[in-house]
Amino acid sequence: MVEVPESLPARMYLLAYDLRRRRMSSGGARLGYVLRAAALTELYLDGRLGEERRRPVLGTPGDDPYGVLAQIAASRPRSWQHWVRKDARAVEASVRDELVRGGWIRVHSRRVLGVFPRREVAVKDPRVVKSLWGGASSALRGRPVAHVNSYDAAAVALAAAGGLTTVLPRRDRRRHRRRIAELTARTGPAAPAVMKVIRQKKAAAASG
Template identity: 50%
Template sequence: MTHMRFPYLLRAAALTDLLLSRRIADDKGKVRVVSEDELADPVLDGLLRQIAASRPRSWQHWISKDHHATARAVRDELETERWVRVELNRPFLIFSRSFVRVRDTRVVKRLAARLSSALTGPLSRVDERDAALVALAAAGEVRTVLPRAKRRAYKERITQLTDRGGPASPALRKVIRQLHATTAAVAGGGG
């Protein structure tokens, strides 16, 4: 199920990055462009252009729209910049699966430390990006950094950080719930 949530999570993270970079804003539940100045990031700039060319739409819409294309673009960019290594595995001739390996695991450890500090340190010292990081990890159910038990233990703190992290996290939570409901309906024969 993680692989199904991940593209939505990346899309929500990109929207959050645009929000924190003051390129977009929330306008009564809709995403509104406030600056079309590019960020020199192909994924973010492409998303910003896409939003600017559209009528106002909800955060959920933008999280769901083109989520697979965004995931591929992020993966390709990270591979080009040598942050990750993509390994292709073909267990059968028809099917292929790619595995993404982080080249420098210290980066992952630093992110985990920032997340842990945001959960346990003084709330006043948590910046908006770290608040958003926790909120997105919780909403996206990223069990490697926020397993269910930890999400339960820090539920109140996660709620406080989500309030500071912007509207993409609550919208991502709704998208993930819809994904769960659809998956359950299909598995149960209801779809």
């Protein structure tokens, strides 16, 4: 059996890798939102975060690998959307560095046209991505939602919310809409918050 990263954000980062093109999919800021939501979801599933009045609240004390609990503890009550947006770029860099340290990926920096900096990511073992994809794919089919691995369910919910076509092509999102909704309901409020953030961003861009 292929070993995969333990953290949900690390798994979502690898799931955003396009094996066919051998590069990260062009998700723009959406990937940062997905990774922040993955961090929130992991805390929620483990009981380190709860919810009151549709806002995250601290739950059982525990590890805080991305500093999300500390941010929430130091703030007045805010929406899930706020915490999905906050430091989205920073968490992307943190997760990427975590995967480099763990030996999951290589990162090569170069300059496009000799001027613009660009990072190129390469997954060391494609079987890891295939294994994660297989888990997410199986979550869409077969066993009852209650029996699906919680991280596989979260991967589907987050991929659908963030539009990660490496995991869920548009046709699959349409075909499995009801199943995705059931998996999303199981994994907590962070995934729906990603969808709201992206919609708000698109609306602001259209009006601006």
